[in-house]
Amino acid sequence: MVKFGKGTMLIIVLVAVFVAYVFLSRGSEQPGAGWIVIGQPEDADILDPAKTVYPWAVNVNNLIYETLLTYDWDMNLIPMLAESLPTYNEDGMFYEFKLKHGIKFQCGHPFTAESVVYTLNRDQNLPGSKQTESLKNVSAAEAIDDYTVRIYLKAEDRFLIDWFASSSSAIVCDECAKKYGAKFGTPDGPPCGTGPFKYVEWKAAQSITLERYDDYNWGPEMYQNKGPAHLDGVQFRVIKDYSTAEAQLEAGIIDFDLNVNASYELFNRWGENNPYNIKLYVGPQVGNLVYLSFNCAGTENHGYGYENGEISPGSVSKAVPLKVRQAIAYALNENRFIELAYAGVATPATSWLADTIWGSIDYQENRYPYNPEKARELLAEAGYPAGLELEVIHWTDPHYDIICTEMIRELENVGITLTMLSLDYNTVEDKIRNKDYNMIIAGYNWPLADMIWWEWHTSRLPSPNRFWWGDDYTDAITDNTWSMNNEVALTALHESQRLIAEDAASIGLLNRGLVSAWRKDVIGFKIHPIPSNWKFLDVYKPSVSHAVSVTAYPAEDNGSPGSVLDYTVTVTNLGTEEDTYMLNASDNAGWGPSILPSSLTLGVGESENATLNITISMGAVPDTRDLIIITATSQKDTTISDNTSCIAHVVAS
Numbered sequence: 001m002v003k004f005g006k007g008t009m010l011i012i013v014l015v016a017v018f019v020a021y022v023f024l025s026r027g028s029e030q031p032g033a034g035w036i037v038i039g040q041p042e043d044a045d046i047l048d049p050a051k052t053v054y055p056w057a058v059n060v061n062n063l064i065y066e067t068l069l070t071y072d073w074d075m076n077l078i079p080m081l082a083e084s085l086p087t088y089n090e091d092g093m094f095y096e097f098k099l100k101h102g103i104k105f106q107c108g109h110p111f112t113a114e115s116v117v118y119t120l121n122r123d124q125n126l127p128g129s130k131q132t133e134s135l136k137n138v139s140a141a142e143a144i145d146d147y148t149v150r151i152y153l154k155a156e157d158r159f160l161i162d163w164f165a166s167s168s169s170a171i172v173c174d175e176c177a178k179k180y181g182a183k184f185g186t187p188d189g190p191p192c193g194t195g196p197f198k199y200v201e202w203k204a205a206q207s208i209t210l211e212r213y214d215d216y217n218w219g220p221e222m223y224q225n226k227g228p229a230h231l232d233g234v235q236f237r238v239i240k241d242y243s244t245a246e247a248q249l250e251a252g253i254i255d256f257d258l259n260v261n262a263s264y265e266l267f268n269r270w271g272e273n274n275p276y277n278i279k280l281y282v283g284p285q286v287g288n289l290v291y292l293s294f295n296c297a298g299t300e301n302h303g304y305g306y307e308n309g310e311i312s313p314g315s316v317s318k319a320v321p322l323k324v325r326q327a328i329a330y331a332l333n334e335n336r337f338i339e340l341a342y343a344g345v346a347t348p349a350t351s352w353l354a355d356t357i358w359g360s361i362d363y364q365e366n367r368y369p370y371n372p373e374k375a376r377e378l379l380a381e382a383g384y385p386a387g388l389e390l391e392v393i394h395w396t397d398p399h400y401d402i403i404c405t406e407m408i409r410e411l412e413n414v415g416i417t418l419t420m421l422s423l424d425y426n427t428v429e430d431k432i433r434n435k436d437y438n439m440i441i442a443g444y445n446w447p448l449a450d451m452i453w454w455e456w457h458t459s460r461l462p463s464p465n466r467f468w469w470g471d472d473y474t475d476a477i478t479d480n481t482w483s484m485n486n487e488v489a490l491t492a493l494h495e496s497q498r499l500i501a502e503d504a505a506s507i508g509l510l511n512r513g514l515v516s517a518w519r520k521d522v523i524g525f526k527i528h529p530i531p532s533n534w535k536f537l538d539v540y541k542p543s544v545s546h547a548v549s550v551t552a553y554p555a556e557d558n559g560s561p562g563s564v565l566d567y568t569v570t571v572t573n574l575g576t577e578e579d580t581y582m583l584n585a586s587d588n589a590g591w592g593p594s595i596l597p598s599s600l601t602l603g604v605g606e607s608e609n610a611t612l613n614i615t616i617s618m619g620a621v622p623d624t625r626d627l628i629i630i631t632a633t634s635q636k637d638t639t640i641s642d643n644t645s646c647i648a649h650v651v652a653s
């Protein structure tokens with residue numbers, strides 16, 4: 001000790017400082033930022049966005065991949081991988097997207113216009129792609145330069161721009177997708193995107209693990225933190241049954257339960273100030289409709305195969321005639337379904353388009369209000385004064401079981417004996433193809449009015465047009481729903497909904513609300529109108545008293561000598577106590593960046609912005625880059641700090 005005294009101490013101190021520096025230097029290695037575990041009832045099918053629209057895959061894909069556009073908290077379209085919203089050239093019939101610069105896929109491959117063109121071609125042509133139909137009006141995609149893409153249309157398509165915000169349009173890494181071919185998106189061909197979390201591991205039927213992508217810093221404007229994410233990672237776990245998921249959430253084994261079964265008992269147990277530290281969310285969601293549809297084959301007025309006022313021979317074995325369908329519409333009380341199956345978390349459907357979708361209308365005059373007396377009259381007129389027997393099928397779903405059970409009771413009241421069959425997916429599809437069904441309960445979860453064309457155009461028979469409904473007239477109006485002209489599209493949407501309602505080809509039952517639950521110690525989470533539209537950029541789980549994250553945006557900015565550049569600096573308190581942070585900025589070139597305010601006091605989980613200014617020296621040499629380092633230091637524990645950097649790039653004036 002005596003011999004080496006001072007020197008040893010100095011080395012020890014230096015090592016300690018160095019370790020602390022490495023540990024705290026990046027937002028990406030924050031103590032206390034934590035992992036979150038999400039319980040969902042099913043495993044993903046494939047982590048390739050072209051090949052899946054399965055919600056349990058989309059939940060995962062939305063963290064791995066990004067789209068050109070996205071929806072902000074108010075459902076406005078905003079850019080994500082695009083630099084701005086695209087322009088539309090009416091004469092040339094093309095969209096032009098400008099892309100953000102400096103983005104890399106998780107494997108390190110750069111994101112460019114080529115990646116977008118490759119993804120679109122793949123979406124159109126890949127065997128097993130679920131996106132082909134969404135791109136039916138796209139003729140070509142072309143890279144004009146590294147950061148400009150044109151997408152040419154062959155027919156008007158008002159829904160395409162929204163498709164670029166849907167998870168289905170996620171941009172895949174062209175290099176990895178080529179390398180892994182058909183295996184891309186499986187454990188043998190790991191998924192690769194530009195999102196804030198990257199793939200680590202997939203244990204079939206058990207779990208999918210993602211970890212933070214440390215280089216991510218291009219988050220969309222809707223998040224305070226532009227990246228990297230605060231969390232170390234996210235794990236999805238398959239938990240089949242409701243009660244296990246509830247128990248695991250209460251015990252803190254999982255942080256999110258994506259399969260909450262709405263019940264009044266649960267609303268009580270997880271109400272305000274519950275002892276489990278659970279935040280229960282009950283609210284509306286966009287575009288979620290449950291409906292009852294009929295086999296309309298060959299029946300009036302627009303049943304498929306019904307021509308010249310004649311029911312086509314041989315097509316009506318199990319089809320349900322118009323008056324019987326209308327009678328059933330009168331006999332059903334959707335308020336009972338809402339109470340019994342969804343504990344009140346739904347609203348009665350006003351049309352076949354969910355009420356949150358643009359173009360949906362309230363068809364009071366064409367809907368058949370609850371009126372069992374009228375239902376009996378219509379059945380007698382239809383030739384069934386003593387009633388009849390019918391069968392309703394659905395994909396296995398406990399809520400649909402409850403709806404059917406109540407439906408059996410309500411229809412019995414008007415003389416219809418109803419049998420319910422809960423079946424697997426393929427059996428349902430077979431029965432529909434063979435017209436071997438009377439009625440089906442189904443639903444959709446989609447925010448756009450293209451649902452009308454998707455499920456009702458005759459080119460969509462036998463699935464997803466599960467109604468055996470449609471003729472030349474209905475095809476013409478559903479085609480018009482794609483028009484870029486608002487009035488033409490709206491008129492077509494209204495007429496389609498009116499016909500579906502009048503014909504009682506399908507009865508919209510209810511707009512399903514959303515019930516979700518998470519642990520209260522998950523900070524910074526906000527639910528989106530499309531719940532799976534998440535990036536978890538602002539989310540973290542604090543576990544230590546003092547911790548901080550600082551990020552700067554943009555990562556690089558350009559200016560000529562003499563100009564002033566502004567950067568937004570965001571500081572987040574990741575600790576479990578209120579803290580004040582001193583902000584400091586320095587740079588390599590010695591131009592003296594300033595930061596205001598120079599300190600921020602933040603509550604737990606709070607984020608606030610400061611502005612950094614730097615004036616590029618008049619003598620600066622064009623094309624040089626000045627590295628600016630920003631540090632936020634806790635005043636409650638000065639050993640806790642975080643730093644980040646940004647670049648001032650000198651361009652010729």
Ligand SMILES: [Zn+2]
Pocket residue numbers: 105106107108109173174175176177192193
């Ligand atoms: Zn890659």
